[in-house]
Amino acid sequence: MKGGTSPKGAVELLVPPRSEYLQLVRAIVGATAALEDGLHSGRVADLRLVASEAVANAIVAQGSVLAADPILVRCELAGDRIVVEVTDHGPGFDLTAVPELPEVETPERLRYESGLGVSLMHRLSDAAEVESGTGGTLVRLVIAVGNA
């Protein structure tokens, strides 16, 4: 789409909680974000990654309680920002309970094969919020439009 337009609107997906669907989520989130002219292609890639991380977390969370309900993924073009919301039906989690990783050069660090996802979401998005309760978790990721 040309002409410097900022289309507004939202795409919603109900995704089965299976990892095979992650590629589809990335493709749709990426294609939706690419409608926004003001977003650098590198930031589209960042948004695809953080959205994929959030949905992967949701899949794992639901798998832990055998919840088969679909995960809701909402991608909104909001003019000055793009907002991705991922809502799951997992057991919820306490962000403050996520352990701090050891310093990256230390041998202990190699024992941690997970836990990088939350860190990536915080580093690559302009805002990352989590609302978690016993009924599930909502992750909201924001990428600003117009940033280099």
Added chain:
Amino acid sequence: MQLDVHRYPCDNCVVLVVLGDLDLAGAPRLRQSVVAETATGTRHLVLDLTAVDFIDSTGLGVVVGSLRRLRAHDAELSVVCPEQRIRRVFEMCDLDRVFTLHATVADAVADRESV
């Protein structure tokens, strides 16, 4: 495309060529391949990520776990990763301080032989 792993021996090492998306869905495939290499006594394993289209934290976790597994067997791991979009994810997790990300398989082999 989902993940595929091809294997070939090269000089004194084994190269695993990883193709596709190294994510939550694809990562177990690579983990199995690396476990198989440690079981057969490979001394130097090269992970060639040149044809990886996407990597997430689970994929990074398998690469980190591969290093740990190989070291536990007194073996070595080299990572080939010329694509900036994949290197960026390593850098975002500070893992470029753990791994030397080589541009080519030849570089990875030469770097090891110079030690």
